[in-house]
Amino acid sequence: MLKIEGLTKRFGGFTAVNAVSFEVHKGEILGLIGPNGSGKSTIFNMVSGTLAPTGGSIRFAGREIAGQPPHRIINLGIGRTFQIPRPFRRLSLVENVVLAGYYGQGRRSRLKAFEAAERALGLVGLPTDRAASVEGLGAAALKKLELAKALATEPKLLLADESLSGLDEHEMDQAADLLRRICRDLDITIVWVEHIMGHLMRVVDRIIVLDHGEKIAEGQPAAVANDPRVIEVYLGTQAAAMRAVAGTGRA
Amino acid sequence: MTRSLRWLGAAALVGLPFVYTAPYPMHILIIILIWSFAYTSWSIMGRFGLVSLGHGGFMGIGAYVTALAWNYGHVSPWIGAPLGLLAGGLLAVVVAYPCFRFRIIGHYFALVTLALSGIVLQVITATRDYTGGSLGYTPERYKNGSSLYAVQFTGKTTWYLIALGVWAFGLYIWHRVDRGMLRYALEAISEDEDGAAATGVHVTREKLKVTVLSAAMTALAGALYCQYQMFISPDTVSGIAVSLQMVFAVVVGGIYVPLGPTVGAVITIMLAEVLRVSFGTRAVGWDNLVYGILLVIFIIFLPKGILGSLLALRRARRGAAAGE
Incomplete structure (x- = not known):
């Protein structure tokens, strides 16, 4: 559905996203995780048209959309939510x-x-x-x-940016379930960016991990959580939490 | 109740010239209606934070194109005025499109449009061989007296009814914009352009729409003024002073309410008339001084304007009464 190849964004001398490639399959929830500053939101901004990529390609339903203005991309069927509500x-x-x-x-x-x-x-x-x-x-x-604003545009693909940040435990659970329901009942493919991982692991089908603008892992949640490079990036409690969740299996 | 009151008010306004025909008050009323329409046209975009200081330019274009087409091309104002509207709309696109495309907003947009005011004034003055320059310009009388073809009428009643109709048309457009999706888009744009774009709004296009609409309406006000007064000069229908006066009147009357610009026109024109009648030539320019002082006071203490503040007060009272 969405195919990203060699996507790169440089701000002056700083490379925020470096030759990232991945694919989003129809009907799945893809988790995009990584520490702060790893390039997750920059990728979102490029897919949704807020930023023009420095290089690479973004194809949606077989059509090149890199560098198109936001209003056109939405009308093609890509909705998004913002990290900070607007x-x-x-x-x-x-x-x-x-x-x-x-x-x-x-x-x-x-x-x-x-x-x-x-x-x-x-x-x-x-x-x-x-x-x-x-x-x-x-x-x-x-x-x-x-989320309602993004859904009202009746997207085929929904880019959800940090839907959980600023919520309490109970609200996080609800929000994660809501995304699952949107994917299943409305047949909307979702790319979900988050840096809180626990709740995301429970709901997503696949995960991509970014660090310093590069893709360092991709795969099933359980496999990704045990990847040594991912553990290195997510030293400490979060890695432990990931393994705990992955170990008990997905709900 | 407000609905029947509105019909009663409309009936009174239409019926007025059939029972009361004193020429001087009628003249003042016609002038108030024409300027009310111009101010309403300005506020159609101004209320969304698109503050133009160039509307004098659009008004001047409407007036001069109509008059020049009549005198040189013997083109009836029925065609000349639409040509003026078209010219005003085109000029709006030429000036506003680059602004919107390259995100020139707020103060910078106001400054660009201010330059437009000055440029139109300069062009009229510089082409004095055709336009009469700063001495002004008069459309030629058609035969002698009234003619529908030439849109020239000697009776004040006719002009009053025309001005009333155009003014009502302006209010109608205001309401259409207010009830339409365009308002949603422009409110969103005025708050957060990126956010609006992210909900699918083509920001440049929506801003351009309202700007062209507002400019064309203002050009119509210019054409109307020209036909009524049968004399136009850069100072009265164009230039920076006219542009600033529009902003001032709308701010005083109320920028967010439909009748705000009309209230603004009543106040500014009455003020100018009272000063002129009571002080005569000794008070030339005083109205501008008073405008300036009032503008500062209003922006600080009554940003919603007179009508806007009154309506807000009434709503608050009703809310309090309903809450008890």
Whole structure:
């Protein structure tokens, strides 16, 4: 579905992403992990069109999309959420999602946009009444709003950026289950970036590990967790947690 | 209740010239309506943080194209005014597209448009052999008296009704934009361009849409002013002073509410008239001084403008009453 080859991004003399290649298969949840600064978000920004790559290719459904503007990429069917939620405070909660539903689906119809928004809000568990405001939403609700906006564009591929950061244990569990459900029930392929690994291991089908802008491992969660290079990168508690989760098998 | 009140107000405005025809107040009302329409046109983009200081340029283009087409080409304003709108729209694209494409926003956008005001003024002045320069310009009278073909009317009642219709049309467009998806996109863009783009909004295109709409409407205001006054000069329909006056009036009236620009027009024009009538030639330029002081006061203490603040106050009262 998505094929990335030799993807490179340099900022001046600094290489944020160095010749990364991987593929995303239809129907899977692919986890993209790595410590802070490993290039995960940069890859997302290139796939979604926010940044233009320095080199390499990004093919989506057989079509080269590297360097295309964000609005075009969304209309091809790639939705994304942001690490830091970006609600539009001058719009109501529903309007936020309707906006995405309208412009993210090639401005087809207002009615469809409202329907898509209602479905997306219902799915993530946010109120659908017209009067609801964005003001006063907590971290968890803002994450849900991000997800609802991305879903309202009816993507084929969803790029979820750090959906768990800033959430408590219970909320993390819920959010991870929600992504699983979106993948299974809506038939949306997901690439999930996270640096908290425990919850991600439970839900994803495959994992890619990045470090300093390079891919250092790829495979089943259990195999990746036991990879010596990955353990080296994730020294300490997180590696232990990974092995513990992988050892008990996936739920 | 507000609905029936609105119809009553509309009926009163339409009926007014049939019961009351004193020429001076009618003239003031027509002028207020024309400028209200121009200010409304400005606010259609201004309310989304697209602060243009170049709308005097668009107004001047509308006025001069209509007048020049009539005098030199014997083209009826029915065609000349649309030509002016087209020219205004084109100029808007030429100026705004590079700005939006290269993300010139906020103060920098305002400065670019300020230059546009100056350029249009300079062009009108420099081509004085055709436009009369700073002395002004007069469309030729068609035969003698009223003509639908020439859009020249001697009666104030006709002009009042035309201006009223155009003003109502401006409000209608304001509401259309307000209820449409364009508002969603522009509110989002005004807050976070990258975020808006990430939800699928073609940022440049949506900004350009509202800018062209606003510029073309302002050009229409210029054409209307030209036909009514039968005299235009760079100082009255173009240039930086006119552009700044638009911003001032809208800020005073209320930039976020549909009737805000109209309230702004009533206040600024009444102020200028009162100063002129009570102080005469001794007060030339005083209105600008008062505008300046008021503008500072409004931006600091009443950023929503007079009407905007009043409506917000009423809403807060109602909310409090409903909460009890």
